[in-house]
Amino acid sequence: MDFIIFIVLSFILVFIVKLLISKKKVEEFKPLKLSTLVECKSCKNFQTRNYKDGDYLYQHSGECKCGGQLWITKIYNVEETEKEQKWRQYTERFAV
Amino acid sequence: MNTDFIFQIVWILFFVVFMFFGQKIQAYQLSIWLERFLFRLKNIRNKMFEIVIKYVESTGHGEDVRKKIEDLFLDYVIVVPNNLDPAGVVNKIEHVFDVERHHWEQMVKDLAPEATDIQRKNMEDVLQGMYGVNFLYKMARDFFLQAKKTNSFIFMIQAQILLPQIFEFMKTYCDAIKSFMTGCPIGDGVGSAVAARMIGKAKVTEVAKETIMAVVPFKKRILHVVKADGPAGTVGRPDEAVCKVVKSRNVKIVLMIDAGLMNEGDKSGDIIVGVGAAIGGFGNERFRIEEAVTKYKIPIYCWVIKESLNDAITAMHKEIIDAVEPTVEKIKRFILKETNEGDEIIVVGVGNTIGVGNGR
Numbered sequence: 419m420d421f422i423i424f425i426v427l428s429f430i431l432v433f434i435v436k437l438l439i440s441k442k443k444v445e446e447f448k449p450l451k452l453s454t455l456v457e458c459k460s461c462k463n464f465q466t467r468n469y470k471d472g473d474y475l476y477q478h479s480g481e482c483k484c485g486g487q488l489w490i491t492k493i494y495n496v497e498e499t500e501k502e503q504k505w506r507q508y509t510e511r512f513a514v
Numbered sequence: 515m516n517t518d519f520i521f522q523i524v525w526i527l528f529f530v531v532f533m534f535f536g537q538k539i540q541a542y543q544l545s546i547w548l549e550r551f552l553f554r555l556k557n558i559r560n561k562m563f564e565i566v567i568k569y570v571e572s573t574g575h576g577e578d579v580r581k582k583i584e585d586l587f588l589d590y591v592i593v594v595p596n597n598l599d600p601a602g603v604v605n606k607i608e609h610v611f612d613v614e615r616h617h618w619e620q621m622v623k624d625l626a627p628e629a630t631d632i633q634r635k636n637m638e639d640v641l642q643g644m645y646g647v648n649f650l651y652k653m654a655r656d657f658f659l660q661a662k663k664t665n666s667f668i669f670m671i672q673a674q675i676l677l678p679q680i681f682e683f684m685k686t687y688c689d690a691i692k693s694f695m696t697g698c699p700i701g702d703g704v705g706s707a708v709a710a711r712m713i714g715k716a717k718v719t720e721v722a723k724e725t726i727m728a729v730v731p732f733k734k735r736i737l738h739v740v741k742a743d744g745p746a747g748t749v750g751r752p753d754e755a756v757c758k759v760v761k762s763r764n765v766k767i768v769l770m771i772d773a774g775l776m777n778e779g780d781k782s783g784d785i786i787v788g789v790g791a792a793i794g795g796f797g798n799e800r801f802r803i804e805e806a807v808t809k810y811k812i813p814i815y816c817w818v819i820k821e822s823l824n825d826a827i828t829a830m831h832k833e834i835i836d837a838v839e840p841t842v843e844k845i846k847r848f849i850l851k852e853t854n855e856g857d858e859i860i861v862v863g864v865g866n867t868i869g870v871g872n873g874r
Contacts, residue, residue, distance in 0.1 A: 420517060445558050447565065447688065452698055466569050474745035475699055476710050476871040489874050492836075493698050495829035509779045 451497040460486025467492060528821050537667045544670040548658050551677050555684060559651040562688050566644045569695050573633050574626020582625050587641045588648045594796075607798045620643075635746035636697050636868060643827075644709075647684055654680045691825040694747060699869035701825040701834050704763040705771040706870045708841050709741035709863020713873030721758060727749035733848070734855040738763070740862045747868035752793065753802035757858055760806045766857035768803070769811045769845060772864035773826055773834075774818035783833035784820040785841050786847075792816035793864045815848070817841055830869075 452469030461484040479488040498506075532539070563583075571579050592614055595606035597618050622634050622641065629637060654677055661669035692701050699707065713728040721727035721740065730737040738759050742750030759765060772792040776782065791814055793802040807814045849859055 423517075423521065435661070445554070445561070445685075447561060447692070450692055450696055452696065452829060469696070469698060471696065474697070474871050475707055476867045476874040477745075478874065492832075493830065493869060494832045495698075496832070496837045512779050513781065 426433055450495060453492075453494055454490055455492035455494075456488050457491040458482035458484060458486045458488050460484050464491075524572050533545045538665075541665060541667040541670050544667070544674060545662055546773050548661065548670065548677065549589060550672050551681070552654060552658050555651050555654050555677070555681060558684055558688065559647055562644065562647050562691060563752075565695075566640060568689065569640065570626060570637060573628040573637065576625050576627055578677070582621075583641070583644070585654075586621050586625075587645055590645055595833065604798050607796060611796065611798070632697070632746040635748050636694050639694040639747040639866070639868065640691050643687050643694060647691070650680050650684045650687065660684055686824045686827065689824070689829075690772065693827075693829040696829070697745070697747075697869055699830045699835070700827055700828060700866060701821045701830050702773050702865040703870045704773045704819045704821070704834050704837065704841075705829065705865040706741045706744060706867040707835070707838050707863070708771045708845070709739050710744065710840055710862055710867075710870050710873050711842050711860060712737065712845070713739050713741070714874040716873060718872045722751040722754035723747045724756050725752060727755055727759070728873060732853075733833045733850060735849065736858045737849075737852055737866065738765075738858065738860045740860065741870075741872065742865070742867040744867035744870040744872055747866055749795075749864075749866050751799070752862050752864055753799035756803050756860060756862060760810055760812065762857050764814055765860055767815065768860045768862070769848070770803075770814065770816040770862045771817055771841060771845070772816065773821050775826070776820035776822055780820050781833075782821050782825055782831065783837040785837055785844060786818050787844070788816050788818065790814060790816055792818055793862075817845060818843055 450469075453466050454469045454473050455464055455466050456479050457464040461482060463484070473490055473493060475490060475493055477490045479490050482488050496504060543679045546633045550731050567580050567583065570576070570583065587796070591633055592610065595603055595610055596832055618641075619634070622629075624636050626634060626637055654673075657673040658668075659677055713730060716728040716730045716739070718726040718728045720743065724746075725740065726743045727740045730739050740752055740755040740759075742748050742752070756768065760768075765821045769792075770792045772794070774786075774792065774819070776784070791800045791807075793800050793803065803814070806812075819834065819841060821831075821834055825834060845861065853859060
């Protein structure tokens with residue numbers, strides 16, 4: 419019987435200690451990870467680079483090696499958190 | 515007294531306490547949890563506020579930025595017109611929203627005098643996002659304090675259900691603010707991106723406030739492509755543009771492209787076709803477009819690109835931008851099938867055009 423009381427009291431003690439020392443969750447704001455896809459419409463050559471301030475879709479972005487014009491054709495967020503990835507994979511099981 | 519007897523007494527006491535005060539104890543336990551959660555939300559709100567202030571100060575070089583934002587932008591109200599007599603209520607709603615737009619423009623101009631037009635438009639979106647974060651925090655605080663004041667277990671449970679949802683919304687709004695600060699395209703702008711892609715090299719003209727239009731020849735047909743004036747963060751007035759073109763030209767069909775909310779489990783970036791005016795907002799713009807096409811008996815079709823709320827207001831994800839080309843191809847095929855040579859067609863790209871140019 420003493421042993422049971424000891425176990426019950428231990429559990430209660432652990433619970434109280436956990437409640438007291440548990441750290442507050444603090445949210446962090448990470449910067450966005452964006453990619454810009456630059457494409458040449460003449461030679462269909464394309465390259466992906468990091469997003470720079472001032473980039474926008476269908477913006478002229480200089481000249482290609484082939485002499486054609488380079489355009490920004492895609493800007494997108496490359497970041498997917500582990501949680502989002504797991505959730506996406508889970509929901510894919512129910513796809514029809 | 516042996517141990518068994520003591521244990522029995524303790525057990526009976528334990529039982530009686532929980533029978534009469536169980537709910538109170540649970541309410542107390544919940545209130546501790548809710549209080550901690552609310553501090554977490556407060557922390558997010560304050561951190562985001564500091565980030566916004568830094569952004570506005572560095573972009574606009576205005577004075578008393580903190581005080582101005584606190585006084586003018588965080589607590590803001592729009593009194594929607596009374597609809598007891600619904601006749602003419604759309605005009606009233608439009609008027610109120612026009613005044614609101616003008617008011618925000620003036621306030622942002624005063625807040626950031628050295629910012630460019632594009633920066634100001636993006637700043638308006640940033641401040642509206644901050645308004646959202648602040649509003650959500652206040653809503654959560656209200657739920658918690660109401661529960662605490664009444665010490666009601668039911669209110670506590672209600673708050674426990676709602677606070678995590680509010681937390682998710684707040685995180686989405688914070689991501690949206692970060693996207694608006696960088697000026698990159700957001701998911702909602704996919705309609706604008708499709709329109710810009712269709713405009714190509716055609717010349718664009720301003721057709722309504724913050725709205726552009728291009729006349730694009732396509733297989734001996736004429737496309738009037740309408741979108742908000744990019745790459746600044748604005749949704750423009752596509753309804754005004756559609757009404758103008760419908761009145762002045764012999765339009766065969768109207769096609770609208772917009773981002774639409776998906777159900778959980780749907781694939782982001784899926785393209786669906788339907789009929790009707792695909793445009794969000796308060797409903798006044800949809801009303802104007804529906805009225806115009808009904809008057810001239812013009813068929814109206816829509817393409818909706820599915821995405822979540824989080825995708826819609828944060829930086830565009832790959833699967834959404836990848837849906838632009840297939841949508842353009844589908845629209846072109848549809849035009850060839852449904853119209854004849856010489857027909858005129860309106861194509862409207864709906865959505866916030868932040869980070870999306872006006873064609874190339």
